Amino acid sequence: MEKLSFAEIDNTVNATLEPPGRMYWTVVALLFCGVLVGAACWGWQILVGIGAGGQNSPVNWGTYLINFVFWVGIAHSGTLISAILYLLRAGWRNPIARAAETMTVFAVCTAGLFPFIHLGRVWMVYYMLPVPNQRTLWPNFQSPLMFDVVAISTYFIVSVLFWYTGMLPDFAVIRDRAAGVRKKIFTVLSLGWTARYEQWRHYSRGYLLFAALATPLVISVHSVVSWDFALGVAPGWHTTIFAPYFVAGAIHSGLAMVLTLMIPMRRIFNAQRIITMHVLESVAKTIVFTGLIVGFAYGTEYFIAWYSRNSVEMEVFALRSTGDFALQYWIMVVCNSLVPLLFFIRRIRTSIIWLFAISILVNIGMWFERFVIIISSVARDFLPHAWGDYAPTGIEYGIMLGSFCLFFFLFFLFVKHLPSISMTEMKELQHQAGTHD
Amino acid sequence: MTDHDIHITALFADDTRAADAVTALRQTEWPVADVHGPIPSQAISDALGIKTSGVGWFTLAGGVFGFFLGYFLAVFTSARWGLIVSGKPVLSYIPFFIVGFEFTILFSVLANVLGLILLMRLPAHRDLPCYRPECSADRFGVVVGCRRDEVPEVRRFLTELGGEMPGQADTQRDS
Structure with missing residues (x-):
């Protein structure tokens, strides 16, 4: 690990908060335009009805659910990096933990929009809350969809609190170096943190408990998301493998998104001494691991279908790889299971271009994984006369574009206004290694 | 003085x-x-x-409270329905564990934050x-x-x- 003084860490991170140039605001403006496109499409759908999207019987869950699961999945590796690797004392997580946590928060925000969008009549959202509706009916907690409401809401609240608590000492660093309005803002945000050991005593314990609680939470949340499907009696969905399969896939996609975000960030902010090649290489190695799990799950699904001797189950899986959705299926297999194997080659996992390219491919593959799972099972259900096809409409594409733009818009705003690298955790890392001055 | x-x-x-x-x-x-x-x-x-900090006691109390609250909420709302859904009994205690679990985590974390605020005496904006x-x-x-x-x-x-x-x-x- 490279030797960095505490002052160098502070200087590097504070430099990211310098007033941005015209290029930055241009990109932010473009992303905001994308958000407006998505909002306009959603507005149009509210105006004319849910039929503006292409989701109809038998495929009632189209891109809205695909994007929901995709974004929840992206969120998961943030918690893996910030909580699970914290408990495992993996030092390479420290430089990217803050950005990964931020990714979690914004990805959950983006994911959380899709159930609202898919509701159609969004003003009926209170049906999902534990309050009686006008017919004095309460939500039914036997439904996996209600499990999902509880799990995602909990995940969002916990992620935001974990994220904010982690930033408290860094807010104080910025406050102590700032002047004027910025000083006032960070004085409020830091809640008067003075780094007293009486504060550190409680903070360290509380942060550890946060990590310990976030770890089972992250596993439960994507398990619950998987049960939206697994508890439904549809061929290809109704299997016990779904929970671990979804959790591994979520972490796989999230790690790829971490690379997609970190590689430009370290270059733009000249943070190569903090987000080192070792850090990126460690993420790549973890992607190999999760890619192998995901590949194993793809194979196991086929084994389960074959072993069940259930003709419908076997046919659904045969059609996945050879039928109308074969292209999407093979994109999924190649991008998620085969391409990451290139990271076994050291020259590739230490090349910025390869790392970035493969991270994009994994993201594409993981989006198609959700497409294959959600669409292919219900499009080829038990009864052949009920089979149908599905293609997203322009409104759905617009909303999807809006969701991607919203995520990157929020992330872009974050990296220039709040500390995107945890100064405190970097200092702790240097201190543990005994390399700081 | x-x-x-x-x-x-x-x-x-x-x-x-x-x-x-x-x-x-x-x-x-x-x-x-x-x-x-x-x-x-x-x-x-x-x-x-x-x-060692005592914040863990707040977390534990929050978790216990959350678990029972989650279970209670699921039981209470199901009792209001009285309908058999998907062949499950009205009071399906095993699936209700999921609600109990999520509430355990949620209230543990909320209590953890409350404990931190109280024990660290934040916000403390006086000089x-x-x-x-x-x-x-x-x-x-x-x-x-x-x-x-x-x-x-x-x-x-x-x-x-x-x-x-x-x-x-x-x-x-x-x-």
């Missing part, structure tokens, strides 16, 4: 020296009023004799006269109480221990 009405902050470049200073000061009559630093340090905590901005950056600050006539002696003592006292006029204030 106490006997030790002056507070002096000495800055140390690393936690080991700050911890040694705390240990040395505890052999004297000058009390260590506070220690500030940019990172948590086991050496300083040991020197100060700091005990701390002895707080030095360097302590959030790269220095460990040891705050020592003494009488006005002892100030030169305390400064000399802290300097011998490796402490820096830049802007000494600022560090010497009434408590």
